Amino acid sequence: MAPMNILDLKKTILDNNDQDADVLRSETKARGLSYLNLMSSPGSGKTSCILALKRAVGDRLRIGVMEADIDSDVDARTMEDNGIPSIQLHTGGMCHLDADMSRQALRSFPTKDLDLVILENVGNLVCPAEFDTGADINVVILSVPEGDDKPLKYPLVFTRCDAVLINKLDALPVFDFDLEKCEKWIRMRNPSIRIFPVSAKTGEGFDPFGKWVIEKVRNRNESN
């Protein structure tokens, strides 16, 4: 196996992360680069949703992926195997990324020829939602086996995101999951959030999601 590109992130010493996140957004915008922060519980399908998105958008969007993990390089290898430029970020036990850690990562990643960098955040619905990474697009995945009540239990991440993917839709028949109720509870947390029911396994729902991502990236560049 080829040696993997691994970056050990340093702990941030800045104390105004929100301000720094705004600065990072200006920096990426000036370079015509979009930055998407993808959050979910462990095992909701972040990696396979990124692969399904890439298949849906094809050459219309040049995508690179930063894989944040406490340990291991499993996901970055999967990206490389699928021809997607990627870097493995090791958080050294930290449960989230902030804006400065994002900046460290983006600097170590050749983004010149990319339209969009996706951060696969640490699998965790709680802490990542509390820290603005400086992303201009925030997406959360909720998978069917986790249950439809997650927006009740983990409100912040739904409040903070622009879109939610309801993944593993193909598993609906074997789980007691009420899609309508779930969508209602998500909108209760965030009335303007976009909801995409998808299956990374079958590819279902990734065309509308891909279109939405492409529009977000284009609109940002056009407002430059």
Next chain:
Amino acid sequence: MAPMNILDLKKTILDNNDQDADVLRSETKARGLSYLNLMSSPGSGKTSCILALKRAVGDRLRIGVMEADIDSDVDARTMEDNGIPSIQLHTGGMCHLDADMSRQALRSFPTKDLDLVILENVGNLVCPAEFDTGADINVVILSVPEGDDKPLKYPLVFTRCDAVLINKLDALPVFDFDLEKCEKWIRMRNPSIRIFPVSAKTGEGFDPFGKWVIEKVRNRNESN
């Protein structure tokens, strides 16, 4: 609906949590009470595994449950509906419990007639593993839909636990999950951990797990 017993936990000001956790273990031991800390990702089935354990042990163990949640009282209501004494703990946004927070909770809970208090920790594989709650039994749930690679990605929680429940075993046919490989990776993190493949939905596997919990509780009391 009856008013729920809700406790808002205060942030701990002690700085030696490990020492405090040992003190809490002595305190509960002196009272003949066992304390089980149950951890997992959101949606792995903590609540339904507690209900299945209760059904498996019947009257052989008097169980109470403390439901830690950032928001909502969904789970404590489920416990009450099933006749299990319970209290809802609100962590005020915090992603984990430590020993002093456990002590606050145990004090607000009538434990006199109980053999075992189960803490349903905040759904999160990262942070709860970093803080010793003072529990004498630590259990993690990994559910089949999350994928067999979780021990590679979230090592600490597997290192710290006495047992792992591999839950949603009934969903094995619809997911690409290698049970053998998963068990190998779990033992790589922790050779002495006990592994119980279970299904909270069908009850499969809860007899051996229940027996193991009963033995843990009895052994502790006998060493008093």
